Amino acid sequence: MTTGERSRDAALRERARRVVPGGMTGHLHAALLPPGYPQFFASGSGCRVVDVDGREFLDFMCAWGPNVLGYRHPEVEAAAARQQALGDCLNGPSPWMVELAERLVDTVAHADWAMFQKNGTDATTVALMIARAATGRRKVIVARRSYHGAAPWCTPVPAGTTAEDRAHRVEITYNDIDGLESAFERVSGDLAAILVTPHRHELGTEQQPVDPAFARRIRALCDRAGAALVLDEVRTGLRIDLAGSWKPLGIRPDLSAWSKAIANGHALAAVTGIDALRDAATRIFTTGSFWCGAVAMAAGVATLEIALREGLVAHLDRVGRRLREGLATQSASHGVPVRQSGPVQMPLVLFEDDPDFAKGTLFCAEALAHGAYLHPRHNMFLSLAHTEADIDRALAATDRAFAAVAARFGRAVARQEA
Amino acid sequence: MTTGERSRDAALRERARRVVPGGMTGHLHAALLPPGYPQFFASGSGCRVVDVDGREFLDFMCAWGPNVLGYRHPEVEAAAARQQALGDCLNGPSPWMVELAERLVDTVAHADWAMFQKNGTDATTVALMIARAATGRRKVIVARRSYHGAAPWCTPVPAGTTAEDRAHRVEITYNDIDGLESAFERVSGDLAAILVTPHRHELGTEQQPVDPAFARRIRALCDRAGAALVLDEVRTGLRIDLAGSWKPLGIRPDLSAWSKAIANGHALAAVTGIDALRDAATRIFTTGSFWCGAVAMAAGVATLEIALREGLVAHLDRVGRRLREGLATQSASHGVPVRQSGPVQMPLVLFEDDPDFAKGTLFCAEALAHGAYLHPRHNMFLSLAHTEADIDRALAATDRAFAAVAARFGRAVARQEA
Numbered sequence: 001m002t003t004g005e006r007s008r009d010a011a012l013r014e015r016a017r018r019v020v021p022g023g024m025t026g027h028l029h030a031a032l033l034p035p036g037y038p039q040f041f042a043s044g045s046g047c048r049v050v051d052v053d054g055r056e057f058l059d060f061m062c063a064w065g066p067n068v069l070g071y072r073h074p075e076v077e078a079a080a081a082r083q084q085a086l087g088d089c090l091n092g093p094s095p096w097m098v099e100l101a102e103r104l105v106d107t108v109a110h111a112d113w114a115m116f117q118k119n120g121t122d123a124t125t126v127a128l129m130i131a132r133a134a135t136g137r138r139k140v141i142v143a144r145r146s147y148h149g150a151a152p153w154c155t156p157v158p159a160g161t162t163a164e165d166r167a168h169r170v171e172i173t174y175n176d177i178d179g180l181e182s183a184f185e186r187v188s189g190d191l192a193a194i195l196v197t198p199h200r201h202e203l204g205t206e207q208q209p210v211d212p213a214f215a216r217r218i219r220a221l222c223d224r225a226g227a228a229l230v231l232d233e234v235r236t237g238l239r240i241d242l243a244g245s246w247k248p249l250g251i252r253p254d255l256s257a258w259s260k261a262i263a264n265g266h267a268l269a270a271v272t273g274i275d276a277l278r279d280a281a282t283r284i285f286t287t288g289s290f291w292c293g294a295v296a297m298a299a300g301v302a303t304l305e306i307a308l309r310e311g312l313v314a315h316l317d318r319v320g321r322r323l324r325e326g327l328a329t330q331s332a333s334h335g336v337p338v339r340q341s342g343p344v345q346m347p348l349v350l351f352e353d354d355p356d357f358a359k360g361t362l363f364c365a366e367a368l369a370h371g372a373y374l375h376p377r378h379n380m381f382l383s384l385a386h387t388e389a390d391i392d393r394a395l396a397a398t399d400r401a402f403a404a405v406a407a408r409f410g411r412a413v414a415r416q417e418a
Numbered sequence: 419m420t421t422g423e424r425s426r427d428a429a430l431r432e433r434a435r436r437v438v439p440g441g442m443t444g445h446l447h448a449a450l451l452p453p454g455y456p457q458f459f460a461s462g463s464g465c466r467v468v469d470v471d472g473r474e475f476l477d478f479m480c481a482w483g484p485n486v487l488g489y490r491h492p493e494v495e496a497a498a499a500r501q502q503a504l505g506d507c508l509n510g511p512s513p514w515m516v517e518l519a520e521r522l523v524d525t526v527a528h529a530d531w532a533m534f535q536k537n538g539t540d541a542t543t544v545a546l547m548i549a550r551a552a553t554g555r556r557k558v559i560v561a562r563r564s565y566h567g568a569a570p571w572c573t574p575v576p577a578g579t580t581a582e583d584r585a586h587r588v589e590i591t592y593n594d595i596d597g598l599e600s601a602f603e604r605v606s607g608d609l610a611a612i613l614v615t616p617h618r619h620e621l622g623t624e625q626q627p628v629d630p631a632f633a634r635r636i637r638a639l640c641d642r643a644g645a646a647l648v649l650d651e652v653r654t655g656l657r658i659d660l661a662g663s664w665k666p667l668g669i670r671p672d673l674s675a676w677s678k679a680i681a682n683g684h685a686l687a688a689v690t691g692i693d694a695l696r697d698a699a700t701r702i703f704t705t706g707s708f709w710c711g712a713v714a715m716a717a718g719v720a721t722l723e724i725a726l727r728e729g730l731v732a733h734l735d736r737v738g739r740r741l742r743e744g745l746a747t748q749s750a751s752h753g754v755p756v757r758q759s760g761p762v763q764m765p766l767v768l769f770e771d772d773p774d775f776a777k778g779t780l781f782c783a784e785a786l787a788h789g790a791y792l793h794p795r796h797n798m799f800l801s802l803a804h805t806e807a808d809i810d811r812a813l814a815a816t817d818r819a820f821a822a823v824a825a826r827f828g829r830a831v832a833r834q835e836a
Binding site for chain 2: 008015016018019020021022024026027028038039040042043045049052061063064065066067071077080081085092093094095101102105112113114118119120122125129130131132133138150152153155156157161162164165167168259260265266267273278279280281282283285286287289293294373
């Protein structure tokens with residue numbers, strides 16, 4: 001534990017405890033992280049973050065997703081600053097809204113149109129409203145434990161919600177085709193949408209690719225019922241395929257929800273959809289004071305441009321693969337078995353025989369002490385700013401971390417030999 | 419109608435029609451405004467906005483509320499730019515979160531703590547979740563037609579929502595104490611909250627001050643039931659009283675929802691609350707990718723500082739009063755009776771005998787043609803950037819607009835003599 005009594009982080013936590021419930025709220029609460037992790041940050045640049053005590057870390061979270069080009073990408077920031085010097089929140093949108101909608105329509109395979117919000121939760125909620133308005137039906141099939149946001153209808157914690165908030169959720173298990181079929185049979189007459197993440201990426205659980213047969217079945221059932229297939233791309237967007245994460249499968253969603261990375265850290269969300277749902281999208285009323293903010297949209301246009309020009313996905317794949325292979329080698333050499341899962345662009349490292357994440361916690365705490373900011377239970381995120389040299393530097397930290405896990409928990413010789 | 423075929427605005431609308439449902443969504447849709455109003459904006463500065471065709475307007479909307487210090491207030495923008503140069507969306511909050519929470523606790527009379535979001539709707543939703551978590555109850559009493567956001571539980575348009583989204587809303591009429599009492603009797607055993615705006619400010623309806631007896635009754639009923647009094651300050655915040663809009667009445671809310679003006683146009687929302695609700699606020703789980711963004715919080719601290727230092731509310735009152743008096747004089751001299759309502763900081767001008775807003779529409783279209791951007795049905799907003807000279811310039815435009823209304827609809831001689 002490095003944040004001693006007199007660190008700035010500790011002092012800020014003490015002040016925060018008085019004026020913020022629990023000292024912090026939401027997914028960035030440091031209490032959810034191993035000891036030694038800072039709560040408060042001073043700055044970020046490229047693939048590095050600096051905490052308020054001046055400690056610099058090689059970052060593998062991208063602020064839980066948004067900074068896919070790296071913190072403060074110069075070209076994005078220049079575009080944002082140019083618009084900020086003119087105005088942000090005005091009496092209507094700027095031309096950037098049209099520009100960005102056009103770029104999304106050009107880039108995202110299924111998209112005939114786009115509309116904009118601020119939070120990922122806004123985007124999933126708006127998509128569901130559009131599906132309900134279009135169909136006049138109520139039910140939404142979702143995978144149990146899939147994260148679709150933190151509004152009452154979808155937050156993973158029931159406190160403060162009512163049964164009615166979730167009355168029309170029909171839960172299935174991700175990739176379970178029989179379960180999907182039987183849920184569909186129960187509610188098909190009232191089915192508005194099937195809402196699904198492109199792959200399974202739940203907190204603390206191995207990521208799973210989507211079974212293509214499951215994805216195809218979702219598409220077929222939506223077609224049969226006239227329901228909307230809503231793809232939740234909030235976390236995956238711009239990382240798997242710029243045309244949409246199910247493009248490689250050849251499966252077209254009717255609506256997609258985007259946020260996090262689409263403006264490289266500037267607050268923005270979007271829903272893209274097909275022509276058949278355009279009318280329904282005009283009939284719902286959702287809005288927000290800042291949804292037309294010009295700066296985030298200028299940043300979004302720059303982000304898409306850079307992503308296309310620089311081959312973002314291929315880069316993430318390359319550095320992600322290097323990280324995965326390096327970790328696999330270290331895992332074997334230290335005799336500390338891990339399960340690496342998910343697309344290499346969104347790595348998750350879980351330890352074998354680690355039900356309480358004690359190994360993962362020690363591993364991350366040690367890696368942090370050696371300069372790499374990892375997460376023990378949530379998938380991590382690579383960025384365009386990560387170079388192969390950065391990956392190698394991070395691997396130097398994880399090598400020490402594996403050694404610490406081996407020293408504390410022993411080498412898993414039997415398992416290695418099995 | 420000044421946006422001809424070849425204007426930039428018309429060209430952007432044409433492009434937008436292809437890639438955005440309805441060409442635009444939400445409350446900034448120009449279709450909701452009189453002819454001649456631009457849809458797209460290039461810039462804003464002080465109390466002026468410039469559309470994409472280079473037309474400059476004296477603005478009385480502040481982007482529907484946010485820019486309470488004027489567009490691009492230099493000190494706010496400098497604070498934002500300094501933080502933007504360090505980083506915005508990081509792996510945790512910056513020290514600005516603590517600083518801003520402390521300032522809110524110091525400034526807002528009832529506040530023992532604060533937590534932050536992005537949209538006004540986030541703030542009202544989070545407040546309701548806290549009330550439900552604290553009480554273990556479900557019902558919320560709201561005034562019919564009061565706007566509390568655009569999520570399924572509160573959007574004014576039912577398309578895309580389900581009956582269950584609104585199952586626990588109990589609607590009363592604003593300022594109707596008997597109706598409040600009888601609603602309370604029906605649901606008191608299950609009452610989580612009474613959610614109310616500081617005064618009545620519904621679209622297209624005269625604003626009404628809160629009846630102090632109504633406000634006191636709400637407080638008393640919440641106390642009796644152990645329910646939370648939630649004040650929706652999203653629109654009023656920083657305009658009526660920096661300590662909270664019911665501070666002058668001596669009535670303390672348990673929770674307040676803030677957004678719009680609190681960071682002078684930077685996307686931010688907040689909930690403030692009392693100690694007794696602190697624990698409940700830690701038990702709900704709501705969050706957003708950008709909720710800890712450091713830039714908006716730095717802007718928020720600067721905004722509060724300037725508001726206190728410059729006597730923001732007194733300024734808004736002074737220029738608002740000048741506008742109201744000027745309009746009253748013009749109304750009388752042109753023989754065109756109007757009803758002006760609301761706090762002078764948030765003016766609303768409705769015309770007598772104008773059920774379809776034809777007079778209001780002509781009035782605003784004419785004022786716009788002479789350089790003043792008004793709204794015929796929504797309350798308007800003054801800012802710190804409005805000088806007395808700006809008000810006088812706007813009054814020159816409204817004088818022409820009154821003349822146009824008198825010319826088209828005639829002088830209301832009878833009414834004037836009555």
